[in-house]
Amino acid sequence: MKVFVVDDEQVILNSCRLVLAAEGFDASFFDSADEALQALQHEVPTLIIVDIKMPGHDGFYFINEVRKMHGSIPVIAMSGYPTRKTIADSGASGATRFLEKPFTPNEFLDTIYKTMGKEQQNET
Amino acid sequence: MASLLLLAFMVGAVSLVAGGNLLYKAVINEATNRIRFDLNAAREIYQERIKTVHSLLAISASETSFRDAVRFYSIPDLMSRLETLSFYADMDFAGVVDGDGTIICKLGPAVDPANARRADNPMIRQVLERKVPVSGSVILDQAFLKSENPALANRARIRLSPHAGREKTGSDEETSGMAIVAAIPVFERGKLIGIVYGGTLLNRNENIVDTVRKTVFQHENYKGRNIGTATIFLNDIRIATNVLTQEGKRLLGTRVSPEVKTQVLDQGKSWVGRASVVNQWYRAAYEPIEDLCGSRIGMLYVGVLEAKYNDIRNKAFFIFALTTFVGMLAAVVVGYQLANRLIRPVENLIQASQEVSRGNFSPDIGPIAQDEMGHLQTTFQSMLQSLEERARRSQVESENRLLQSEKQASVGRLAAGVAHEINNPLTGVLTYTYMLLRRKDLSDDIRADLQTIATSTERVRQIVKGLLDFSRQTALNLEQSDINQVVGSAVSFVENQALLKGISITLREGDNLPQLTLDRSQIQSVLLNILINALDATETGGDILVSTGISLSGGTAGQKGVEISITDTGSGIPAHDLDKLFDPFFSTKEVGEGTGLGLSVSLGIVERHGGTIRVKSEMGNGSSFYVWIPVHQEDS
Numbered sequence: 001m002k003v004f005v006v007d008d009e010q011v012i013l014n015s016c017r018l019v020l021a022a023e024g025f026d027a028s029f030f031d032s033a034d035e036a037l038q039a040l041q042h043e044v045p046t047l048i049i050v051d052i053k054m055p056g057h058d059g060f061y062f063i064n065e066v067r068k069m070h071g072s073i074p075v076i077a078m079s080g081y082p083t084r085k086t087i088a089d090s091g092a093s094g095a096t097r098f099l100e101k102p103f104t105p106n107e108f109l110d111t112i113y114k115t116m117g118k119e120q121q122n123e124t
Numbered sequence: 125m126a127s128l129l130l131l132a133f134m135v136g137a138v139s140l141v142a143g144g145n146l147l148y149k150a151v152i153n154e155a156t157n158r159i160r161f162d163l164n165a166a167r168e169i170y171q172e173r174i175k176t177v178h179s180l181l182a183i184s185a186s187e188t189s190f191r192d193a194v195r196f197y198s199i200p201d202l203m204s205r206l207e208t209l210s211f212y213a214d215m216d217f218a219g220v221v222d223g224d225g226t227i228i229c230k231l232g233p234a235v236d237p238a239n240a241r242r243a244d245n246p247m248i249r250q251v252l253e254r255k256v257p258v259s260g261s262v263i264l265d266q267a268f269l270k271s272e273n274p275a276l277a278n279r280a281r282i283r284l285s286p287h288a289g290r291e292k293t294g295s296d297e298e299t300s301g302m303a304i305v306a307a308i309p310v311f312e313r314g315k316l317i318g319i320v321y322g323g324t325l326l327n328r329n330e331n332i333v334d335t336v337r338k339t340v341f342q343h344e345n346y347k348g349r350n351i352g353t354a355t356i357f358l359n360d361i362r363i364a365t366n367v368l369t370q371e372g373k374r375l376l377g378t379r380v381s382p383e384v385k386t387q388v389l390d391q392g393k394s395w396v397g398r399a400s401v402v403n404q405w406y407r408a409a410y411e412p413i414e415d416l417c418g419s420r421i422g423m424l425y426v427g428v429l430e431a432k433y434n435d436i437r438n439k440a441f442f443i444f445a446l447t448t449f450v451g452m453l454a455a456v457v458v459g460y461q462l463a464n465r466l467i468r469p470v471e472n473l474i475q476a477s478q479e480v481s482r483g484n485f486s487p488d489i490g491p492i493a494q495d496e497m498g499h500l501q502t503t504f505q506s507m508l509q510s511l512e513e514r515a516r517r518s519q520v521e522s523e524n525r526l527l528q529s530e531k532q533a534s535v536g537r538l539a540a541g542v543a544h545e546i547n548n549p550l551t552g553v554l555t556y557t558y559m560l561l562r563r564k565d566l567s568d569d570i571r572a573d574l575q576t577i578a579t580s581t582e583r584v585r586q587i588v589k590g591l592l593d594f595s596r597q598t599a600l601n602l603e604q605s606d607i608n609q610v611v612g613s614a615v616s617f618v619e620n621q622a623l624l625k626g627i628s629i630t631l632r633e634g635d636n637l638p639q640l641t642l643d644r645s646q647i648q649s650v651l652l653n654i655l656i657n658a659l660d661a662t663e664t665g666g667d668i669l670v671s672t673g674i675s676l677s678g679g680t681a682g683q684k685g686v687e688i689s690i691t692d693t694g695s696g697i698p699a700h701d702l703d704k705l706f707d708p709f710f711s712t713k714e715v716g717e718g719t720g721l722g723l724s725v726s727l728g729i730v731e732r733h734g735g736t737i738r739v740k741s742e743m744g745n746g747s748s749f750y751v752w753i754p755v756h757q758e759d760s
Contacts, residue, residue, distance in 0.1 A: 011548055011551065018556065082592070100547075
């Protein structure tokens with residue numbers, strides 16, 4: 001299982017790396033939307049976790065692009081400013097689930113499993 | 125102003141016309157009434173003359189010496205008596221006849237024995253027939269007059285005026301005479317032995333008509349002319365008058381108008397009205413004169429020069445018009461004054477209130493008057509002052525409110541930025557702390573320290589979340605709710621805490637409260653927030669009273685709502701803190717104890733329900749919080 005994590009904040013990438021590694025996930029980390037989109041040309045992950053507010057292309061743009069390239073990959077959108085509008089826009093642009101920052105390792109993993117579980121349900 | 129003038133002129137004109145008319149009628153009425161009285165007076169004078177002749181003759185006839193003189197035909201004695209009588213009674217003719225009617229003697233030229241043996245005149249005939257005294261008016265023919273005295277016959281002749289002779293008669297001359305006469309029988313032992321008679325010829329007689337004028341009109345003059353006139357008519361011909369012709373002669377021989385003649389002579393009624401005599405208008409009155417047998421033989425007339433009445437009328441009308449004009453002028457002047465004193469200030473006030481409605485609170489209301497208007501003006505001014513004061517206050521209030529919402533908005537923006545920035549490192553702290561805590565090789569003190577880091581970080585997370593909640597203003601999840609239930613569950617939530625602290629919480633639920641549309645969990649968190657604050661502020665042994673009831677809001681014109689009051693016996697809030705109580709991040713608690721977001725978030729929630737939170741507090745006497753929520757809130 002391959003997970004892509006996209007965030008401009010190094011501390012988030014490091015936190016995610018720590019938890020995902022401990023949980024045994026294979027993960028790649030990108031600090032911009034463009035970088036992640038490039039990687040997506042060559043590799044299709046099982047799950048993408050992406051921050052909404054990023055310099056350059058933001059999370060909404062990224063999710064849109066992902067949906068164009070690979071329609072059904074589950075995407076978790078994250079934000080440190082989870083307004084109603086942000087959450088709604090995330091859903092509209094194609095995010096599967098929304099994760100509010102900050103989060104604890106347990107909340108992070110819960111969200112991942114719930115998303116995957118939902119995906120698996122959808123697939124069966 | 126123009127309309128006022130017009131009105132004044134119209135009223136003036138109408139009253140002038142109406143008043144002038146009334147005046148004219150009054151004058152005419154007065155003239156008519158007066159001429160009636162005058163005619164009565166004239167008749168009395170005329171009758172008095174007849175009575176005088178009658179009385180004098182009768183007194184003479186009743187004397188024994190007179191009777192003897194008649195009996196013995198003592199002509200000189202009789203003649204001297206007749207002369208005396210005629211002098212006193214102003215008689216033109218007089219005589220004595222015997223019991224057969226044969227003349228004994230008479231005034232004037234001697235009796236022509238050939239044809240005047242019997243006196244042939246109406247009054248003697250009457251006395252011979254009826255044997256009683258008679259007196260009155262008679263017509264005497266030319267023959268009788270001639271027999272009495274040729275001079276009399278001549279005096280009786282009156283030439284008829286050619287242009288006044290409307291009625292064509294054969295003759296152009298009136299030869300008969302009209303006279304007032306009396307004839308008194310003289311009896312000796314019941315036998316008629318003679319008759320004494322006498323009379324005054326009215327033709328050309330000036331005495332009677334002038335006496336009438338003198339007595340009735342008392343020489344009243346109008347522009348040098350006598351205003352009153354009197355006339356005696358033989359039939360319809362003027363035979364004695366003081367109406368003058370234009371040349372100043374007495375107007376004799378002219379006839380009365382056919383209209384008067386018909387009414388007076390033919391029908392026997394009196395006639396009162398306007399009559400034109402010699403180009404002069406008179407208020408005139410006529411009445412018939414009857415002879416001894418009751419036949420109408422002439423008329424008595426009095427007239428007053430109408431010019432005098434016209435003059436009176438004109439003078440009165442002039443005075444009336446002058447009064448009206450002066451009154452009108454006064455009305456205009458008073459109206460102008462009134463306009464100055466009343467209308468102008470009122471107009472000023474109207475303009476001022478229009479300016480006020482445009483927002484100018486110190487408009488020019490003109491000079492302040494000394495009267496009730498001045499009172500109104502000063503009242504208006506003081507009203508303006510309080511209006512201005514209120515406007516200023518409400519401006520301050522709305523500025524405060526604006527400041528508050530700006531504060532909230534900036535806090536919101538700040539929170540958003542801060543939250544975003546803080547949440548990322550917070551995620552790091554949380555992640556690393558919890559990942560460290562997963563390790564089995566940690567010593568207990570390190571684990572405890574890590575646990576403290578985790579707890580503190582969780583606390584930071586809550587603060588940031590509160591900030592976000594505050595800025596995010598999450599939408600209300602409205603549902604019909606029983607407010608007592610919401611309050612009850614909030615109270616029971618803190619009851620354990622209160623019990624532990626030794627504080628009694630009393631809940632007094634209001635009866636028959638309406639259902640409210642509200643977000644239960646948000647209102648509950650508001651109540652919890654206040655309750656927890658109250659618990660914190662209250663020492664052991666204190667009381668907290670929670671009650672609900674119907675209350676009208678002060679703000680929205682007495683809108684019906686429900687008020688939840690939470691009163692504690694705690695430390696109270698200093699006055700200088702009351703203003704800041706609802707500011708975000710304001711807290712009276714020690715640093716680290718409270719987030720400072722509670723009350724501002726609470727107020728936000730209640731305000732989004734259309735309600736308010738009020739606070740009353742006194743240092744040392746506890747605080748009261750009043751949460752008011754309207755029954756029907758506007759769609760938000």
